Amino acid sequence: MTLGYSLRFLPRPDEEAKDIDFPVSGSICQIIGYTLMAPALQFPALIVAYAINSVGLALQDAQANGFVASVDDNAETKMGILHAVY
Numbered sequence: 001m002t003l004g005y006s007l008r009f010l011p012r013p014d015e016e017a018k019d020i021d022f023p024v025s026g027s028i029c030q031i032i033g034y035t036l037m038a039p040a041l042q043f044p045a046l047i048v049a050y051a052i053n054s055v056g057l058a059l060q061d062a063q064a065n066g067f068v069a070s071v072d073d074n075a076e077t078k079m080g081i082l083h084a085v086y
């Protein structure tokens with residue numbers, strides 16, 4: 001799902017590359033968080049990992065809501081489905 005939403009914001013030859021920074025930041029936060037969780041470090045490290053991971057999940061959730069809200073065709077219905085599934 002992350003890749004699908006991120007591909008929408010990839011820069012095209014006529015656009016600037018600044019649009020790619022925000023969508024990928026949520027994925028990078030999740031990668032860092034799960035990388036810290038994988039080796040089963042001490043409890044304080046897991047707290048930091050969960051905090052980083054939650055920031056990444058929040059960014060992706062906000063991005064998904066913004067993407068669905070910007071759809072022109074039946075945005076209210078699609079937003080309702082997104083929130084019902086979540």
